[in-house]
Amino acid sequence: MEFDVIIVGGSYAGLSSALALGRAKRNVLIVDSNKPCNKQTPHAHNFLTHDGDKPAEISAKAKAEVLKYPTVKFIEGKAISASSIDKGFEVELANGNTFDSRKILLASGLKDILPEIVGFRECWGISVIHCPYCHGYEVKDEKVGLLMNGDMAFDMVKMISHWNKEVVLLTNGASTLSAEQTNQLQSKSISIIEKELSAFEHNEGYLNNVVFKDGEQLKLKAIYAKPKMVQHSNLYTDLNCEINENGLLVVDSFQKTTNNGVYAAGDCTTMFRSLSAATAAGSMAGAMINKDLVWEDF
Structure with a gap:
């Protein structure tokens, strides 16, 4: 085999795994298309020793550290297919x-399908945010909105x-909250606005106003949103790996995925999308891949 392991995705999970494997003297190829989901996020948080650093700076430093190990190689490109061979x-x-390898790690993350609201894309990761643990402290005690509906909205508002303390729920159309959920939110003085959204007015990604289709505006500091997500890479279909609901x-x-010899780590495996979680999962994957290789060869 040309490599012991091919890692598809060279962000936090992929690099963390490569570090463990490089230190285990494994021949590793990292393939990365340079499309991280946090590309325009200005600062990363809740990650020890890097709180407040730029995500791109963290990953660049990580890549440099990993590539100090001579058995680790990095290619910028897109993996388009994978198949089982002898x-x-x-x-x-x-x-x-x-390229051939004995094992594969899928670490290419998720792709966010952003809604067609003017300004949403420009604000995504800056003032339109997904996680209070990653970004909540920076907008604490400010008036914020949630662009969600139904059970997810109810849980996130809580x-x-x-x-x-000032939270506005923007359902962008008819609310799908239950009567009980609606009553509970209203009892907490949480507004529920069902009007459809037209645009986010912003200054270089920092939100100023939400504009509704009727022309009304609402000033908010930030908006939490949970866009639809899909796998960034479809290699899992080639490799017959199971995905959940x-x-x-x-x-x-x-x-380990449901296909023997194929592993996965990072955002492509979990709803908890954070740098620290992806890094930890990658480290685990690297150690377990090496263990399996050792056991096979012993």
Whole structure:
């Protein structure tokens, strides 16, 4: 085999796994398309020793550390297909090159399908945010909105109310909250606005106003949103890996997928999307992949 492991995705989970594998003297190829989901997020938080750093700076430093190990190689490109071969796997890149390995780690994350609201894309990751643990402190005690509906909205409003006392729920159309949920939110003085949204007025991604289709405006500091997510890479279909009802790759506690020899780590496996969680999962995957290789060769 050309490599012991091919890692598809060179962000936090992929690099963390490569670090463990490089230190285990494994020949590793990282393939990365350079499309991180946090590309325009100005600062990362809730990550020890890097709180407040720029995500791109963290990943660049991580990449430099990993590539100090001579058995780890990095290619910028897109993996477009994968298949099982004798005693391993073959991965094909968009440029036509193919590489073989004994094991594969899928760590290419998720792609957010952003709603067609003017200004949403420009604000995403800056003032339109997904996680209070990642971004909540920076907008604490400010008036914020939630662009959600139904059970997810109800649960998230409860969570956000710990950081923010002024919370507005924007359902962007008819509410799907139950009567009981609606009554409970209203009892907490949480407004529910069902009007459809037209645009987010912003200054370089920092929200000023929400504009509704009737022309009314609402000033908010930030908005929490949970856009639809899909796997960034479809290699899991080539490799017959199971996904769950949320579209996430099914893994066990050792980051093994349902296909023997294929592992997955990071955002592609969990709803808890954070740098620290992805890094931890990658470290686990690297250690477990190496263990399996050692056991096979002993």
